[in-house]
Amino acid sequence: MKTIYLDNNATTKTAPEVLEAITPYFHEWYGNPSSAHSFGGQVARRLKEAREQVAALLGAETEEIIFTSCGTESDNTAVMSALATQNDRRHIVTSRVEHPAIKALCSHLAGRGYRVTEIPVDGDGRLDMERYQQSFAPDTAIVTLMWANNETGVLFPVEEAANMARERGIPFHTDAVQAVGKIPIRLKESAIDMLSLSGHKLHAPKGVGALYVRKGSKFSPFMIGGHQERGRRGGTENTPGIVGLGKACELAGRRMKEENTRVKALRDKLENGLLAAVPNCRLNGDPSNRLPNTSNLSFEFVEGEAILLMMDEFGICASSGSACTSGSLQPSHVLRAMGVPFTMAHGSIRFSLSVYNTEEEIAFVLEKVPFIIEKLRRLSPYWKTEKRANAAA
Amino acid sequence: MWEYTDKVKEHFLNPRNAGELEDANGVAEVGSMACGDALKLSIKVDRGRITDAKFQTFGCASAIASASALTEMLKGKTIEEAEKITNQDIADFLGGLPKEKMHCSVLGRQALERAIADYKGIAPKEEEGEIICECFGVTDREIERAVRDNRLATVEEVTNYTKAGGGCESCHDAIREIIARVRAEAEPVSRPKLSNIQKMKMIEETLDREIRPSLKHDGGDIELIDVIGNRVLVATRGTCALCKASEQTLKNFVETKLRELVWPELVVEEVTK
Numbered sequence: 241m242k243t244i245y246l247d248n249n250a251t252t253k254t255a256p257e258v259l260e261a262i263t264p265y266f267h268e269w270y271g272n273p274s275s276a277h278s279f280g281g282q283v284a285r286r287l288k289e290a291r292e293q294v295a296a297l298l299g300a301e302t303e304e305i306i307f308t309s310c311g312t313e314s315d316n317t318a319v320m321s322a323l324a325t326q327n328d329r330r331h332i333v334t335s336r337v338e339h340p341a342i343k344a345l346c347s348h349l350a351g352r353g354y355r356v357t358e359i360p361v362d363g364d365g366r367l368d369m370e371r372y373q374q375s376f377a378p379d380t381a382i383v384t385l386m387w388a389n390n391e392t393g394v395l396f397p398v399e400e401a402a403n404m405a406r407e408r409g410i411p412f413h414t415d416a417v418q419a420v421g422k423i424p425i426r427l428k429e430s431a432i433d434m435l436s437l438s439g440h441k442l443h444a445p446k447g448v449g450a451l452y453v454r455k456g457s458k459f460s461p462f463m464i465g466g467h468q469e470r471g472r473r474g475g476t477e478n479t480p481g482i483v484g485l486g487k488a489c490e491l492a493g494r495r496m497k498e499e500n501t502r503v504k505a506l507r508d509k510l511e512n513g514l515l516a517a518v519p520n521c522r523l524n525g526d527p528s529n530r531l532p533n534t535s536n537l538s539f540e541f542v543e544g545e546a547i548l549l550m551m552d553e554f555g556i557c558a559s560s561g562s563a564c565t566s567g568s569l570q571p572s573h574v575l576r577a578m579g580v581p582f583t584m585a586h587g588s589i590r591f592s593l594s595v596y597n598t599e600e601e602i603a604f605v606l607e608k609v610p611f612i613i614e615k616l617r618r619l620s621p622y623w624k625t626e627k628r629a630n631a632a633a
Numbered sequence: 634m635w636e637y638t639d640k641v642k643e644h645f646l647n648p649r650n651a652g653e654l655e656d657a658n659g660v661a662e663v664g665s666m667a668c669g670d671a672l673k674l675s676i677k678v679d680r681g682r683i684t685d686a687k688f689q690t691f692g693c694a695s696a697i698a699s700a701s702a703l704t705e706m707l708k709g710k711t712i713e714e715a716e717k718i719t720n721q722d723i724a725d726f727l728g729g730l731p732k733e734k735m736h737c738s739v740l741g742r743q744a745l746e747r748a749i750a751d752y753k754g755i756a757p758k759e760e761e762g763e764i765i766c767e768c769f770g771v772t773d774r775e776i777e778r779a780v781r782d783n784r785l786a787t788v789e790e791v792t793n794y795t796k797a798g799g800g801c802e803s804c805h806d807a808i809r810e811i812i813a814r815v816r817a818e819a820e821p822v823s824r825p826k827l828s829n830i831q832k833m834k835m836i837e838e839t840l841d842r843e844i845r846p847s848l849k850h851d852g853g854d855i856e857l858i859d860v861i862g863n864r865v866l867v868a869t870r871g872t873c874a875l876c877k878a879s880e881q882t883l884k885n886f887v888e889t890k891l892r893e894l895v896w897p898e899l900v901v902e903e904v905t906k
Contacts, residue, residue, distance in 0.1 A: 543696070546693050550646070553646065562669065563669040564670075568799065569669065569768075621671055
């Protein structure tokens with residue numbers, strides 16, 4: 241059975257070009273970039289190139305890039321650094337819909353005496369800018385807001401938010417794990433002080449990430465050890481991963497246009513097709529201001545895990561914000577923060593595309609999903625009665 | 634992804650007895666859409682025997698499979714037989730459920746009980762009771778039942794079986810109390826097994842506190858020589874050593890006290906002089 245992979249916000253396929261670029265770093269050029277010999281030195285030169293490739297995609301300078309092991313490490317490093325360098329500041333501003341890498345960290349810090357303000361979102365997942373403006377305190381140590389939401393793809397106006405923080409002298413961090421490679425980013429022209437990204441969300445391998453730290457920012461390392469990354473992140477560099485991240489950033493830069501035209505068109509085709517074919521179905525999240533690859537749809541009266549498993553029978557991969565998929569008993573915190581009714585939240589499915597998806601795949605999904613929803617609704621005790629009520633209204 | 638058995642997957646993909654019985658004489662609805670799963674069960678009972686059963690489920694794969702399994706199990710059973718079906722029986726029928734999904738089998742058992750109550754025209758037992766978990770509307774009765782039937786010991790297990798405590802978590806203390814209460818009722822108070830050293834120490838303490846004062850009153854004394862298993866070897870001193878009734882004293886007084894306060898199987902023996 242062919243796999244139709246529409247779960248690219250979870251992870252992506254390593255691009256063949258990336259795989260080709262990194263393979264020799266496992267068995268041919270396996271030297272340690274810190275070594276004095278030229279065998280290691282040649283790897284150090286390649287890391288420099290990778291750093292340039294990452295910086296180029298972000299519109300940043302090479303010395304502003306710190307390689308890490310993942311997006312979570314980048315996020316943790318950014319927040320902990322801001323707290324460590326400003327001992328007297330005990331307040332954190334974030335949003336209600338952050339990825340667990342920030343959300344769980346902030347809850348952990350709240351348990352250690354820090355004050356955390358979570359800015360709410362509206363029904364479309366848009367940040368409440370009025371509440372944001374009112375959230376600053378004299379001792380706010382950092383603002384951390386995601387650029388693009390991993391579940392809905394909704395984009396936060398992080399550049400505007402960063403300007404507001406800068407006016408008040410507050411460092412601004414953004415978790416841009418989902419945004420990097422999908423939307424243009426020019427950090428040089430922004431007020432963003434720190435930005436997290438993850439390799440495996442943009443066709444690099446898992447186990448590599450990066451943190452952008454604006455030149456001149458105060459910084460305190462999270463991983464303490466050797467002098468790697470100019471003393472800002474100890475630990476021998478994941479050289480194949482970093483080379484792969486560099487290559488993936490270069491590819492993403494070149495494919496950004498395709499991402500925003502062809503991939504977006506496929507996404508729209510899938511979304512509009514499903515909305516037209518399936519009654520009692522809705523789109524979650526701001527329709528206009530979101531990532532070009534993400535579509536979060538709710539199918540009322542059916543449960544997400546059941547949908548996923550039925551899609552799985554056809555080789556279709558996606559995600560759900562339902563309670564049953566997460567292992568917790570409550571649906572996604574993002575959908576709850578948006579006030580999506582439970583009846584809809586339990587039946588939410590996130591489709592996230594990539595440049596590797598094709599017209600044929602989308603046509604196949606459009607053929608199968610309405611059938612799956614229909615099959616599950618026939619089993620649902622709510623379907624008939626509710627449908628009647630809707631028709632009457 | 635959940636690890637489901639082939640039987641769960643098979644019942645999920647090809648559910649048996651889906652729908653509503655038009656001539657049902659026992660119907661029940663449990664769960665709710667807000668909670669993430671709901672089950673409507675209808676049964677047809679003819680002369681004390683369930684001749685047909687159908688279900689409708691809103692929920693995940695294991696909820697659908699559990700309901701499908703339940704209807705298969707019910708057909709042909711007498712009401713008395715059906716009343717004996719536990720949530721574990723439903724899970725077993727499917728070759729087991731992931732522990733986080735046991736609440737799907739509990740939902741099945743609840744629906745069954747209510748459908749039978751509906752058939753009999755009586756109010757189901759679980760409607761009494763006080764809501765403990767506000768998030769999922771779970772009562773103390775339901776939690777007690779799950780703890781008792783499945784010998785649950787932790788809040789996490791109660792959440793897996795009933796969903797109670799899976800939301801805001803503010804009821805966790807109340808759940809802990811219910812677990813403690815039910816388990817205290819269920820298990821007879823069993824004495825912890827004592828190590829030899831603990832036993833010896835307790836015997837020495839008991840001799841000191843409870844026994845020596847009265848012996849000394851009569852000019853006697855007792856010395857602990859050794860403890861071998863449940864045999865307590867003692868030597869009598871002073872007037873006791875001369876007293877003909879000392880054997881009686883050892884059995885009736887010392888042994889009784891030690892059995893009561895240290896360990897019920899102790900036997901006191903006097904070492905030969």
